[in-house]
Structure formats: structure tokens, C-alpha cells
Amino acid sequence: ELSGTVGYPRLIVTDSHSSFKAPGFRRWALMRAIKTASLPPNSKAYGGWYERCHLSIKQLFTTRVGQGLNFDHWPCWLPSANLIYNCTNFAGLDICPADLFYSYRIARPWETRRNESIDGDDNNMEAISAGIEHLIDAPEESLISDMFKKQMDERQLKYRAYAEFWEAMKDIQQEMLHKRRAYRRSTEPFAVGDEVLVFRPYS
Incomplete structure (x- = not known):
């Protein structure tokens, strides 16, 4: 199971x-x-790292194919390439694209971490959310939330009207069914020689 x-x-x-x-x-x-x-569009203020690095990825693929690696496995190359590009410091600086993204210096994978840092800010969701707060457009988020709430309210009203309609239809059908059964019980059996009207749907 x-x-x-x-x-x-x-x-x-x-x-x-x-x-x-x-x-x-x-x-x-x-x-x-x-x-x-x-993420904001590619701009010099962010060193051009925020948008996807198409040229760098192309160079990576060219290098690895030249090393004899199978190109069919290219999706497996992306995580390591992403880690390398985002953790490489800018020329002459001590910060990397990942530092700009999270708004604080992150721990590099090759740096030794202390045990107490496992539950620290590096893996703290609140710290990450606060770090990228500058990427979130508050008015846009508020507008989308209001639009979604309005849409859900309208959908709920339509569903209630739909349920009430079919509840009423069910009562009407039940009443018609009871009348039909009562009429059938009150009808006398046909005798030999009686004239009857036979209904046959057109086909």
C-alpha cells in the first residue's frame, strides 16, 4: 500500500x-x-544576472559537448550551472548574484558551516521572504488578492443559485412523479374491445 x-x-x-x-x-x-x-528585467544595475543567461548557458553546453558528454543529459547540467553562476563573485567585488537576490551574504556551498547554522537564517523561510521583499510588488499583490476574492464570491453566489434551482427542480419532479403514480393506480384495467390511443415516437 x-x-x-x-x-x-x-x-x-x-x-x-x-x-x-x-x-x-x-x-x-x-x-x-x-x-x-x-525578477526585474535585465539591467546594468544588477550586473545583468537577474535574467536568464542565455549566452553563458550556450557556452556551457558547447564546452561539455566538446568534452564528450552526451547532450541528451543537458537538463542535469542546469542545477550545477545555476549554482556556479549565482555564487561567483562579480569582478573586483565580494558579492555574487545570489547576495543581491536575497539582500544578504549567503553561505557558499564550499564554505564550512557550523552545526548551529543549520537552523539559522540561511534555511529560515522568514529570512528568505524578507530578503526578497524588494522583488514583490505590494500594490499588484493586493490587487490580485482583491480580484481573486471577488471572483470567488461571485462563483459562490452562482453555485448557491445553481443548487437552489436544482433543489426546486427536484421537488417539482417528485411531485409530478407522485401524481403520475396516483393516476396510474386510479386507472381501470382495459377490457377486451376498448379503443385506446397508442403513442409511438417518430423514428
Whole structure:
């Protein structure tokens, strides 16, 4: 016997593609209490790291294919490439793109962590949410929440009207069925030679 649970992330950070701005995606996330944040467009202020690095990824693929690796396994290369790009310091600086993203210096994977840091701010969801607060558009989130609440209220009203309609229809059908049964019980049996009207649907 197999059993399990389905979980959803508490936060999804996307780029500024129109797919992630669509009402359908925002509604899906809102119904599951998922907070969404959009990265700003590629700009010099952020070193060009916030948008997807197409050129760098292309160079990575070219290098690995040149090393004899099977290109069919390219999805497995993305996590390591993402980690390398986001944890590499900018030229002449002691910060990396991940530091800009979370608004504080993150622990690098190659740095030794102390045991007490396992439950510290690095893995604290509240700290992460606070770190990317500058990416969340509060008026937009409020507007989407209000629109969703209004839509749910309208849907609830329509459902109530729908349920009341079919409840009334059920009562009417039950009453008609009782009348039909009562009429059938009161009808005398046919005698030989009686004239009857036979209804046959047209086919």
C-alpha cells in the first residue's frame, strides 16, 4: 500500500516572462497560498544576472559537448550551472548574484558551516521572504488578492443559485412523479374491445 502527501512551495520566484504575469498562473498560486515574486528585467544595475543567461548557458553546453558528454543529459547540467553562476563573485567585488537576490551574504556551498547554522537564517523561510521583499510588488499583490476574492464570491453566489434551482427542480419532479403514480393506480384495467390511443415516437 502506497501513501503520500502533496505539498506546494511557499514562494515561487520567476523572471518577467508574460507566462508568469498571466492571471491564470497568479490565480493558481493564490489558491494554494503560494507567494510569487518577479525578477526585474535585465539591467546594468544588477550586473545583468537577474535574467536568464542565455549566452553563458550556450557556452556551457558547447564546452561539455566538446568534452564528450552526451547532450541528451543537458537538463542535469542546469542545477550545477545555476549554482556556479549565482555564487561567483562579480569582478573586483565580494558579492555574487545570489547576495543581491536575497539582500544578504549567503553561505557558499564550499564554505564550512557550523552545526548551529543549520537552523539559522540561511534555511529560515522568514529570512528568505524578507530578503526578497524588494522583488514583490505590494500594490499588484493586493490587487490580485482583491480580484481573486471577488471572483470567488461571485462563483459562490452562482453555485448557491445553481443548487437552489436544482433543489426546486427536484421537488417539482417528485411531485409530478407522485401524481403520475396516483393516476396510474386510479386507472381501470382495459377490457377486451376498448379503443385506446397508442403513442409511438417518430423514428
